Amino acid sequence: MKRTKINILLASDEPIEKILVKGWVRTKRDSKEFSFMELNDGSCLKNIQVIADSRLENYSNISAITTGSAVGVEGKLVESPGKGQRWEIHAECVDIINVATEDYPLQKKRHSDEFLRTIAHLRARSNKYGAAFRIRSEMAFAIHNFYHEKGFRYLHTPIITGSDCEGAGEMFRVTSLAPEAVAKAGKWDFNQDFFAHEANLTVSGQLSAEMFALALGDVYTFGPTFRAENSNTSRHVAEFWMVEPEMAFCDLAGNMDHAEELLKYLTRYALLHCSEDMALFTEFVDKGLKKVLDTLVDEEYARISYDDAVELLLKSGKKFEYMVVNGKDLQSEHERFLAGEYFKKPVFLVNYPKSIKPFYMRVNDDGRTVAAMDLLVPRIGEIIGGSQREERLEMLEQRMDQMGLPKESYWWYLDSRRFGSVPHAGFGMGFERLLMLITGITNIRDVIPFPRTPGNIDF
RNA sequence: UCCCCAGUAGCUCAGUCGGCAGAGCAAGUGGCUGUUAACCACUUUGUCCGCGGUUCAAAUCCGUGCUGGGGAGCCA
Incomplete structure (x- = not known):
């Protein structure tokens, strides 16, 4: 089955009998009978809420899903009785693609820009x-x-440019010469370099x-x-x-x-x-x-x-x-x-x-x-x-x-x-x-x- | 490169006059009501940025280095 992106599902006009979404778990709330997962796939700002019933066969694994984990969910798109969202997904099958380890640095709270800069990959x-x-x-x-x-x-x-002074500040040098060769020669010999000329970004x-x-x-x-x-x-x-x-x-x-x-x-x-x-x-x-x-x-x-x-x-x-x-x-x-x-x-x-x-x-x-x-x-x-x-x-x-x-x-x-x-x-x-x-x-x-x-x- | 400020738990931060290292969140365990940064209880976590100095005693004072932030210059 082909996956549908969350922005498309959230914009739906009517319930859909069977859909597949894939994304990352932003947060999860558990009770005895259900697990609520907020799923985001990057297609839009909003998450879609997934309800996983405890009767699902892999429910013990589902309840062990952590923030940041990747899952695929097959199920129904239905109107949500809860507040805060129009649509939600009743899961019929939850495929756990990858469980994020517990040291996943993004928590479900506000982080400082300075901290986030140190985890630019996430x-x-x-x-x-x-x-x-x-x-x-x-x-x-x-x-x-x-x-x-x-x-x-x-x-x-x-x-890569050969102009040595385009007139806008310091430039990064481009060379194919090994640093040792330059050190040995005691200078950067452009004639020996790739372009036989000074080159810069x-x-x-x-x-x-x-x-x-x-x-x-x-x-x-x-x-x-x-x-x-x-x-x-x-x-x-x-x-x-x-x-x-x-x-x-x-x-x-x-x-x-x-x-x-x-x-x-x-x-x-x-x-x-x-x-x-x-x-x-x-x-x-x-x-x-x-x-x-x-x-x-x-x-x-x-x-x-x-x-x-x-x-x-x-x-x-x-x-x-x-x-x-x-x-x-x-x-x-x-x-x-x-x-x-x-x-x-x-x-x-x-x-x-x-x-x-x-x-x-x-x-x-x-x-x-x-x-x-x-x-x-x-x-x-x-x-x-x-x-x-x-x-x-x-x-x-x-x-x-x-x-x-x-x-x-x-x-x-x-x-x-x-x-x-x-x-x-x-x-x-x-x-x-x-x-x-x-x-x-x-x-x-x-x-x-x-x-x-x-x-x-x-x- | 210059000036100013900061650096304490995974994150955000408190720590008084120099005298035992703290909170909330996260995480872990258990409970639980269709939940909405869910909730309740319990539990774990420290090179107090590094190095050196002063002192009986330093997270705290001094010097220095590093990292981050704000501002300046250069510019887009």
Whole structure:
């Protein structure tokens, strides 16, 4: 007999004479005549209640089933006389697939996030993490859906890159040389290495994506990204997923329109398609979450220039730990004030001084600022960073010279500005930060299955 | 990497002025009413994070290391 998933059974309109479910026992309550098992198979947040009668032939084994055990149950789906559920299963046959040993660490009570992080291989079996990772899956699908509907092409950019300075922090080295060989030679000899060149894990697919935007029009990447920064915060991991759209014939305003549309679509999608799991977060994880989500969907996002933001901060009368200085990057507390306290909704900051932004951003007519945009959201801070790209060859080369970048290693990038260069724009959105925003989960380690952080690569 | 806080039973945590190591939950045993984090009774469980120091005596005070958390920087 084919098994039916619990989400299907719970959505049933009528009793079913014979069904088969398989899942894991979340909790069990025994009396002399019956055993009540709450079964979960991961298909949804809710468990289904199974009643095993003491007349079942293997009842002595059934009563020995522990929390965490795996069972298959054949029986009837019937209306439940008890409170708390519409349907339940009267078991006719209970197949005990595996009895969890008594040291199963997940108890039927609340656990701390810190503890669950130490058992990342089991935490998806808890309500909160099961819900979080179902939402993660749905959101990944929603991203593809959004771009597919808009006619974007999905692009796979390399994970291993030869660019030695993509301009976004420390990189992980990739090598096939044995550590002993490197030690013996006294240096890492690229000529002896697999690519006969320095190789690293990608920190962004942007430069590659630009090439394809200038061929296919609108493209996006969605894949893993690696940063070897020694960051120890609730917003950083060494391996994370990023969505990077890149659009030909698009300027900064179009870029922002697109980012806003994306974020609204994804939030709406979560509320619509993950309502049961989302309810767990709006009710138990963050009471203020629903309001944040409504704001994301309903409000028009604020747009303000860097210069105006600096002035606004200076005039706010707010006491900051760090001084606001035009020409310097804003501090976290400044960003939090802008998105969380002042605008109380997402805010695009645009036109940053070129001195604090990378070479590929388009220089504005004032010669002082670049067409950059960061989207700041309440409680997370920066969730999107992007720009209109510098499409003018001379200007791009000038910027690279100023910043001391080796133009020869970017020959292919510069080529794109020689042959039919057009205005184009794009951005990167941190997928995990999106999930934090949508679920209200405050630590990035809790929205990725097995987080990679400094000193932590268990699992 | 820097600043702050924490580390006591499987989990969550209490432990007063430095003086015998505790509770709830979990687990085990028995009971039991169609139960809902079931309930009732009984029972087991400790490198008090490691190392060093002060003291008659350290979970408690001091130093140091490790781990975790919060914040900062870097950014997505």
